[in-house]
Amino acid sequence: MIESSNLSRTQLRKRLREARNALAPAQRRAAARGLYRQLSQHPLFRRARTIALYLPNDGEIDPRLLLRCAQRRGKHTYLPVLSPWPRTKMVFQRVRAGERLRHNRFKIAEPVTCARRQRRIWTLDLVLLPLVGFDEQGGRLGMGGGFYDRSLAYRARRVTWRKPTLLGLAHECQKVDRLQQASWDVPLQGTVTDRRWYLA
Numbered sequence: 001m002i003e004s005s006n007l008s009r010t011q012l013r014k015r016l017r018e019a020r021n022a023l024a025p026a027q028r029r030a031a032a033r034g035l036y037r038q039l040s041q042h043p044l045f046r047r048a049r050t051i052a053l054y055l056p057n058d059g060e061i062d063p064r065l066l067l068r069c070a071q072r073r074g075k076h077t078y079l080p081v082l083s084p085w086p087r088t089k090m091v092f093q094r095v096r097a098g099e100r101l102r103h104n105r106f107k108i109a110e111p112v113t114c115a116r117r118q119r120r121i122w123t124l125d126l127v128l129l130p131l132v133g134f135d136e137q138g139g140r141l142g143m144g145g146g147f148y149d150r151s152l153a154y155r156a157r158r159v160t161w162r163k164p165t166l167l168g169l170a171h172e173c174q175k176v177d178r179l180q181q182a183s184w185d186v187p188l189q190g191t192v193t194d195r196r197w198y199l200a
Contacts (some may be wrong), residue, residue, distance in 0.1 A: 002015060002016065002019075002133070002134065002175070002176050002177070003138060005177075005178075009141065009144075009180075011184075012133060012141065013132050013133070013141060013144060016074075016132045016133045016141070016174050016176070017058060017059065019125070019131060019171075019173040019174065019175070020060070020132075020171050020173060020196065021022070021058065021059040021172055022060075022127075023059065023171065023173070027183055028061075028062065029062075030060075030194070031061050031062070031085035031171055031193075031194040032061065032062040032063075032064070032065055032119070032194070033065065033171060033194075034193075034194025034195060035061055035063065035065070035066070035079050035159045035194045036065040036069065036192070036199065037068055037079035037191070038192050038194065038195075038196070039066055039086070039128075040065075040066060040069050041191055044126060044165055044167070045066070045070075045126065045146055047050060047108070047125070048075065048165075049075055049076060049125055050071075050076045050078065050119070050124045050125045050126070051070050051075055051076070051077055051078065051121070051124070051125065051126045051127075051128065052067060052077075052079070052080070052121070052124050052126070052127040052145065052164070053066060053067050053070075053078070053079065053128045054079065054080060054129070054130045054133070055079065055101075055108060055109045056127070056130070057068075057106070057107070057108045057130075057142075057173075060130045060169075060173045061130075061169050061171050061181045061191050061193070062196065063128055063169055064093065066128070067095075068097070071096065072142065075130060076094055077092060077095055077096075078092040078093060078119060078124065079092070079095045079110055079111055080092055080147070081093045081113055081118070082104045082106075082110065084103065084113075084149070085151075085174035086143075087142075088146070088147070089147075089150065089151060090147040090148070090150070090151050091118045092118060092119055092120075092121055092124065092151075092161055093110075093111050093114060093117050093118045093119075094111075094117040094118075098159075099113065101102045101191035105170075107173075108138065109154050114116065121140040121151050121164065122154060122163055122164065123163065124163060124164040125138065125163060125164055125165065126164055126165050126166045126167070127165070127166050127167070128167055128168075128169050128198075129142075129166060129179070129188070130169060131168045131169070131170055131174065132174065133170075133174050133175075133179060134168050134174060134175060134176065134179070134188070134191040134198070135175070135176050135177065135179045136168050136175075136180050136198045137178070137187075137200055138187035138189065138190065138200030139176075139178070139179030139180075139181050139185070139187065139193075140168050140179070140185065140186075140187070140188050140190045141176070141179055146184065148186070149162065149184050149185060149186050149189065152166070152186040153184070155186055165189055166186070166187075166188045166189050167188060167190055167191065167192055168188045168192070169192055169193075170191055170192075170193050171189070171193060171194065172193045172194065175193075175198075176192075187200060188200060
């Protein structure tokens with residue numbers, strides 16, 4: 001676990017990215033299998049009919065086993081797609097097994113844009129988010145682009161909300177003692193690593 005008290009968010013982000021990128025390919029494959037074991041039989045995953053995931057980039061823990069599992073079980077799976085305009089917007093689009101993908105401006109694979117297959121994030125049951133760092137209180141440190149925070153900003157305007165359940169996915173080495181949260185940060189209900197659950 002990394003002590004965060006003497007580090008800026010930029011320094012912390014750099015150190016955590018270095019930690020996850022230092023993992024060997026065999027460690028990453030083992031982590032993906034561990035993540036699958038942690039989540040695939042859990043009631044939150046089993047009950048969800050609509051699930052948003054992501055495709056791994058920059059050393060992120062790989063949820064593709066979960067993506068394929070969800071598709072085999074007949075769930076509707078969604079991936080984030082960056083909007084061409086405004087460039088700060090991200091939407092969620094349904095993806096099916098074997099579908100052709102393309103690379104966005106950050107070199108991350110995503111479905112070819114199709115508006116009729118997109119869905120509002122608050123209508124999804126479960127969103128599995130990538131992150132750079134996390135703490136046990138539901139804090140999440142992202143890559144700094146703010147795409148997920150903007151997509152979830154509606155939560156600040158609602159007194160009560162039920163959907164979606166927000167779970168971060170991470171390697172154990174991305175755990176931080178405590179993250180200082182900015183006003184725009186959206187807290188998670190928990191984070192799942194290849195070894196255990198951290199529920200906020």
